[in-house]
Amino acid sequence: MSPERESNHIGRRGLLAGGGALAVTALLKPSASAAEVPPNPLQKPGWTLDRHDEFNGSLDSSLWVTKYLESRTTAERASARYGFRNNALILRIEDSQPTYYPDNPMKVSSIQTGQKTGLHKTSPLDHSIPTQMKYTPKYGYFEIRAKTSARSGLHAAFWAIGTQDSAGQNAEIDILEDPGPNPNQFLFNLHKWSDPNVGESSNTITTGFDINTEMHIYALEWNASQIKLYIDNNLVKTINSSPAYNMVFLLSIYENAGWTGTVDPTDTRPKEFVVDYFRAYKPA
Template sequence: MGTRLRTWSIGVAGLLLAAGSLSAAATPTQLPSATDTPSATGTARYGATCSTATSPPARGLPLTWSDEFGGRSLDTRRWSTVMDFPGRAGGHYHNSSYGSYAVDQNVVLSDGRLRLVADNKPVVGTDPAGTYQYTEGFISSHDKFFQSYGYWEICAKFPAGKGLWPAFWLIPQDRSWPPEIDVAEWFAGMPSMHTGLASGTWPDVRWDSKWTAGTAPTTGWHKYGVLWKPGQLTFYTDGKPTYTLTGAQVPSKAMYVVLNSGTWANADRGGPPDATTRFPNSFDVDYIRVYRTR
């Protein structure tokens, strides 16, 4: 998310220059699976979550990629658990805005859902080296699925608790930054949901953002999506538009998905976890579906 990248060191400039030699692929990879076809009723196999099968912005669009999380373990054809983007300190830790280190055991599939767990068991990490107070679940479709434009949506329930910072976001396949599309970035300590776009060039980054206060993301299952067209982004909650931005700052390069359950480390935005925060907790996702605009 955008706030993650504000703590970069000067050395990031060299990383971005190196990333410039990598080209983005606009054609998405596709992994059809008979067992992962979206439900005709829009309910999970193990109980109701989001109530309707197809959100209005997705109607009539071809499904290009999805995961219904019906297996017993993470589908490694679709996902990896290692970070691969500018601004991270290593493959399992982003930067000092985070209090959490990504570990594979915090990525759990059960009852037809993905559970990205955050926990307060300190871990000694190796990538990068250090001791971290909290752990998180992290998955990314980098190198496995990416496309330009389309409608991207999850059905999810977010955790409540001071200092929790789970999110659904998109970043470029070519390892550049910005841009970044924050579809649903939850600051549980405020509590408030952030959606928006980081654009421009480092360090002159433009932020187009909308904040929605309230605890609704934690009290039930909701759909969070973005319809991405040339020059326009429209964000949706439960199939209803909540925020639209237009202009040349809207990216055209291919992007991929990140889902993670991090914790916030700084004093602002609700502050870090404290004794009131319940651990372990999880960011639960029933499905992710990505459609291609015609």
């Protein structure tokens, strides 16, 4: 089998911390686990494909912003560390990566479909940024195939936040939020924040597989009255409440976020969130 390459990106500078050209690492493609679920067909019965990125060696720049909630910090601190391996996106936390804030140990690598000053709840602002709302749907079916590698102090998430066109439009949907350390559990949440019309719902989802080592399919069906979680195309949980406005979608990995424990400094695991694809559908 011929080796496949991993492309490396570290945000706006495009250089590794020590300077010089980007590193390229040759990797053999691993054989799939018997328990892994293969990718779905691109077309989905009953739905019309709206947007997608198969992550085949690059990001769709018309879909993704690669700086996480940039108005809270500097562009360098907000920039995602990411690459590609075996036609999948690899979001990663690196030892050389700066923390998100200068006085806080949290690091984050995230891509998102929209960005503007003050997005997501309320927080101190570092500076104003241009508005870039690249893809902010209202309702639909949204799917990824992924594995998380989260453990204590490291967590990954596929989630969505309101565009905040008004102050109350800031609910959050955590479709897949893996806080570690349990390898067969994750969170499916609806956080209302300041939205008076959305109910709060927090749910621990237990799977029959290891979400850190196996690729599986996670999806959100969102309509005017409900949000539904699907795992490997099976309905697992329904929440009978729903944000009634456009939302930004995010793929994120965090270290030392403050609520998931402390990273063991001797743990040299890959700090990666591996995502095979992102697909968004609207009703046919």
